[in-house]
Amino acid sequence: AQSVTQPDIHITVSEGASLELRCNYSYGATPYLFWYVQSPGQGLQLLLKYFSGDTLVQGIKGFEAEFKRSQSSFNLRKPSVHWSDAAEYFCAVGTTSGTYKYIFGTGTRLKVLA
Amino acid sequence: DVKVTQSSRYLVKRTGEKVFLECVQDMDHENMFWYRQDPGLGLRLIYFSYDVKMKEKGDIPEGYSVSREKKERFSLILESASTNQTSMYLCASIGVLGLAGEQYFGPGTRLTVT
Numbered sequence: 239a240q241s242v243t244q245p246d247i248h249i250t251v252s253e254g255a256s257l258e259l260r261c262n263y264s265y266g267a268t269p270y271l272f273w274y275v276q277s278p279g280q281g282l283q284l285l286l287k288y289f290s291g292d293t294l295v296q297g298i299k300g301f302e303a304e305f306k307r308s309q310s311s312f313n314l315r316k317p318s319v320h321w322s323d324a325a326e327y328f329c330a331v332g333t334t335s336g337t338y339k340y341i342f343g344t345g346t347r348l349k350v351l352a
Numbered sequence: 353d354v355k356v357t358q359s360s361r362y363l364v365k366r367t368g369e370k371v372f373l374e375c376v377q378d379m380d381h382e383n384m385f386w387y388r389q390d391p392g393l394g395l396r397l398i399y400f401s402y403d404v405k406m407k408e409k410g411d412i413p414e415g416y417s418v419s420r421e422k423k424e425r426f427s428l429i430l431e432s433a434s435t436n437q438t439s440m441y442l443c444a445s446i447g448v449l450g451l452a453g454e455q456y457f458g459p460g461t462r463l464t465v466t
Contacts, residue, residue: 332453
């Protein structure tokens with residue numbers, strides 16, 4: 239069955255430090271992968287997506303993610319974190335199991351220290 | 353600017369009440385979703401609709417029903433609210449129901465059932 243795993247529930251980094259959020263997926267075919275961010279009191283906003291082509295994907299707010307098929311991973315990175323990046327981050331995979339739908343990971347909550 | 357709105361940000365209901373959660377999108381999207389978000393569980397799909405009067409069960413439809421009488425509006429109904437339905441409810445819409453499509457989310461309704 240398709241699944242998405244985000245192994246880190248909470249991550250704390252200092253402002254200006256680099257960030258990597260991990261995401262592993264289980265899916266038989268070529269995956270369609272997404273990263274969303276949820277700021278406090280807000281809905282989810284798409285950061286970036288991958289479905290083909292270059293395995294390094296650029297998104298909004300200075301984020302990027304790299305698709306590694308051999309590791310079944312789609313990790314999110316940012317070279318220098320800003321205090322406004324404090325939020326919850328969700329990885330998701332699009333699936334055609336039965337019909338189109340999206341499976342979300344359990345989320346990683348990011349705290350940024352000033 | 354695309355927009356998905358939900359009728360209430362916060363809602364408190366009593367056990368056994370019938371509860372309606374409303375979602376409206378202004379993007380002329382055909383596909384709409386209702387998710388439930390709980391800590392440690394991420395987003396779980398309750399129902400989705402790919403056209404007016406059409407609906408499909410998601411992963412956790414028990415205790416819920418939906419209504420889609422107009423393209424822009426998708427309602428989630430708790431027939432008889434129970435305390436285990438206390439949660440954050442998120443509505444989303446997507447124009448192209450393909451795996452590369454971006455879902456647009458509303459701000460969420462935090463429902464408390466007492």
